[in-house]
Amino acid sequence: MIRYVALKAHVDGAPQESDFLFEEMPRPALEDGQFLAENIYVSVDPGMRSRLSPGASYAPPIAPGGLIDGFTIGRVVASKNLAFAEGQWVTMGGGWATHSLFGGRGFAIPLPDSDIPKSLYLGILGIPGMTSYFGLKRVGRFEEGDHVLVTSAAGPVGATAGQLAKRWGAASVVGIAGGPDKCAWLTEEAGFDAAIDYKAENDLSAAIAAALPKGIDILFDNVGNAMIERCLPLMRRGGRIVISGQVADYNVPLAQRDGVFNTGEFIGKRLLMQGLVVFDDMMQFPEAQLEMGGLIANGNLIYKEEIFEGLEALPGAFCGLFKGENFGRRLVKIGD
Amino acid sequence: MIRYVALKAHVDGAPQESDFLFEEMPRPALEDGQFLAENIYVSVDPGMRSRLSPGASYAPPIAPGGLIDGFTIGRVVASKNLAFAEGQWVTMGGGWATHSLFGGRGFAIPLPDSDIPKSLYLGILGIPGMTSYFGLKRVGRFEEGDHVLVTSAAGPVGATAGQLAKRWGAASVVGIAGGPDKCAWLTEEAGFDAAIDYKAENDLSAAIAAALPKGIDILFDNVGNAMIERCLPLMRRGGRIVISGQVADYNVPLAQRDGVFNTGEFIGKRLLMQGLVVFDDMMQFPEAQLEMGGLIANGNLIYKEEIFEGLEALPGAFCGLFKGENFGRRLVKIGD
Numbered sequence: 001m002i003r004y005v006a007l008k009a010h011v012d013g014a015p016q017e018s019d020f021l022f023e024e025m026p027r028p029a030l031e032d033g034q035f036l037a038e039n040i041y042v043s044v045d046p047g048m049r050s051r052l053s054p055g056a057s058y059a060p061p062i063a064p065g066g067l068i069d070g071f072t073i074g075r076v077v078a079s080k081n082l083a084f085a086e087g088q089w090v091t092m093g094g095g096w097a098t099h100s101l102f103g104g105r106g107f108a109i110p111l112p113d114s115d116i117p118k119s120l121y122l123g124i125l126g127i128p129g130m131t132s133y134f135g136l137k138r139v140g141r142f143e144e145g146d147h148v149l150v151t152s153a154a155g156p157v158g159a160t161a162g163q164l165a166k167r168w169g170a171a172s173v174v175g176i177a178g179g180p181d182k183c184a185w186l187t188e189e190a191g192f193d194a195a196i197d198y199k200a201e202n203d204l205s206a207a208i209a210a211a212l213p214k215g216i217d218i219l220f221d222n223v224g225n226a227m228i229e230r231c232l233p234l235m236r237r238g239g240r241i242v243i244s245g246q247v248a249d250y251n252v253p254l255a256q257r258d259g260v261f262n263t264g265e266f267i268g269k270r271l272l273m274q275g276l277v278v279f280d281d282m283m284q285f286p287e288a289q290l291e292m293g294g295l296i297a298n299g300n301l302i303y304k305e306e307i308f309e310g311l312e313a314l315p316g317a318f319c320g321l322f323k324g325e326n327f328g329r330r331l332v333k334i335g336d
Numbered sequence: 337m338i339r340y341v342a343l344k345a346h347v348d349g350a351p352q353e354s355d356f357l358f359e360e361m362p363r364p365a366l367e368d369g370q371f372l373a374e375n376i377y378v379s380v381d382p383g384m385r386s387r388l389s390p391g392a393s394y395a396p397p398i399a400p401g402g403l404i405d406g407f408t409i410g411r412v413v414a415s416k417n418l419a420f421a422e423g424q425w426v427t428m429g430g431g432w433a434t435h436s437l438f439g440g441r442g443f444a445i446p447l448p449d450s451d452i453p454k455s456l457y458l459g460i461l462g463i464p465g466m467t468s469y470f471g472l473k474r475v476g477r478f479e480e481g482d483h484v485l486v487t488s489a490a491g492p493v494g495a496t497a498g499q500l501a502k503r504w505g506a507a508s509v510v511g512i513a514g515g516p517d518k519c520a521w522l523t524e525e526a527g528f529d530a531a532i533d534y535k536a537e538n539d540l541s542a543a544i545a546a547a548l549p550k551g552i553d554i555l556f557d558n559v560g561n562a563m564i565e566r567c568l569p570l571m572r573r574g575g576r577i578v579i580s581g582q583v584a585d586y587n588v589p590l591a592q593r594d595g596v597f598n599t600g601e602f603i604g605k606r607l608l609m610q611g612l613v614v615f616d617d618m619m620q621f622p623e624a625q626l627e628m629g630g631l632i633a634n635g636n637l638i639y640k641e642e643i644f645e646g647l648e649a650l651p652g653a654f655c656g657l658f659k660g661e662n663f664g665r666r667l668v669k670i671g672d
Contacts, residue, residue, distance in 0.1 A: 225595075245603070258595075260596040260597075262593075263561055267612065268613060270611055270612060272610040274608040274609070277606060
């Protein structure tokens with residue numbers, strides 16, 4: 001049998017473990033072109049929150065009873081697809097399930113049989129790391145000498161974005177994170193020039209201004225409206241705002257959300273704000289993975305993983321993302 | 337004597353005629369490099385509103401007692417500058433004054449001695465027209481087949497932006513303006529595909545959606561936060577928002593301003609929003625003027641001017657901009 005996690009009912013506000021159900025289904029018979037993978041790692045991603053409520057996003061909402069989506073790494077256990085033989089490692093959007101059927105739609109990418117830990121393809125060499133890379137380079141239009149502020153900086157996207165900015169020659173990289181442990185890791189391990197603990201600051205704007213006295217060239221934001229509003233007055237002429245994620249706003253209905261009131265800042269300072277969906281850059285992933293793999297091998301790019309165990313751990317691991325408790329890339333290991 | 341208009345005190349809310357003073361000063365003696373121009377036309381510009389209150393903008397605020405800034409067209413009447421002989425027509429930032437001294441700083445551009453009416457260099461061939469051209473082309477990244485929405489569409493920036501979009505091959509160009517006269521002019525004279533009278537619409541969002549059923553590729557906005565908020569859900573994937581001006585927000589303190597709450601739209605739709613100050617494009621003005629001059633000569637680009645008479649008319653002409661009463665480029669003729 002295949003065991004999987006389904007959505008109980010559309011979610012209102014912060015997701016709870018009780019919003020999810022555990023279900024079973026028989027293994028399907030394979031048709032030509034299909035393969036079945038046994039999943040070893042499943043990721044939990046804050047961006048998935050938007051699909052648990054009705055309404056438009058870049059992907060359609062998940063219907064009650066439907067499989068929860070998620071990126072997976074697994075091994076092909078049965079195949080009628082010539083490109084994927086039994087035993088092949090694969091990363092795909094397999095969902096929160098012990099096994100996933102690939103039927104030719106969506107993405108399934110074979111992974112090299114190398115010494116690189118497979119879990120990295122769900123993290124620093126996967127969607128989060130690619131978001132950091134292309135968010136900074138393409139959307140942020142990074143230039144040497146930039147002053148960069150990264151929010152949710154101890155998260156898998158932010159931590160990598162900040163480190164890449166340093167490696168590429170930023171004048172200054174500052175991260176915002178919650179708690180002294182995360183802040184210490186950012187400055188002592190990940191090489192950020194400074195880290196701001198938003199839980200400990202009474203005046204976050206003043207703290208940002210003090211940490212980046214020349215202002216901000218790139219705001220790499222994973223938080224949302226309130227952070228954008230706060231940072232616009234601190235942006236430098238020609239500054240760029242990368243909307244990478246909005247973890248503070250996903251759970252909040254539009255009518256109760258913080259707003260951005262100072263878009264007037266865009267005119268005089270010629271600011272540019274742009275959102276990204278990193279699948280647009282898929283053709284360039286190998287190039288980015290090569291560069292980042294080299295940095296990792298040399299110890300110039302570090303990462304942190306939090307690995308939970310068992311399919312049953314998935315809802316809790318996901319819900320914790322919205323309490324600010326995660327520190328690094330959060331994965332659930334559901335096989336061997 | 338030189339007569340000029342000065343700021344009485346910093347302005348709070350909508351500007352009133354009583355916020356301005358009429359002053360006199362003697363003609364200055366010229367030093368080397370300087371010239372004195374007698375101004376014939378002076379422009380009133382909504383963007384100047386931000387300089388009447390304290391606080392940062394792209395230009396510093398005007399101090400009480402100071403000359404009100406404005407673009408001028410005039411003739412050199414005395415010169416110790418080799419590039420500007422007596423009798424030369426010139427456009428510069430001369431301010432609301434009968435005469436202006438040019439001392440080598442700021443801009444002063446000689447105008448060709450041609451059949452083109454001189455006033456156009458304060459309008460469709462001046463800063464407003466250049467804002468339309470580079471706002472659409474550089475900031476809006478205009479592409480053939482785009483669906484374009486222009487706000488304040490009967491204003492000098494909006495009307496030209498909409499026409500240029502049509503000439504360059506937009507699939508559809510819709511303008512928002514106030515009142516049936518402006519709307520009729522947009523569709524019957526200026527060639528817009530549709531015009532929406534915001535004063536007559538109960539549900540402006542529905543009216544926009546009906547006029548642009550495929551959505552918006554470029555929002556060329558001169559209004560501000562409330563319009564951006566309204567249009568974000570209607571943007572197409574890859575859409576661009578040009579922040580050209582914010583006439584609804586200039587007079588409103590930050591704490592009372594409308595906000596943008598739905599920046600989450602930026603992610604899935606990969607939206608891009610950028611502000612512009614058209615002086616960045618100054619080196620390309622001649623090229624744009626050449627193209628637009630040709631369109632004007634062939635009757636393929638039209639414009640509307642409202643010309644007031646006399647220095648005394650300046651405060652009233654300016655204050656009216658914020659009541660939505662202007663229709664076309666508003667200038668004041670103060671000489672012959």
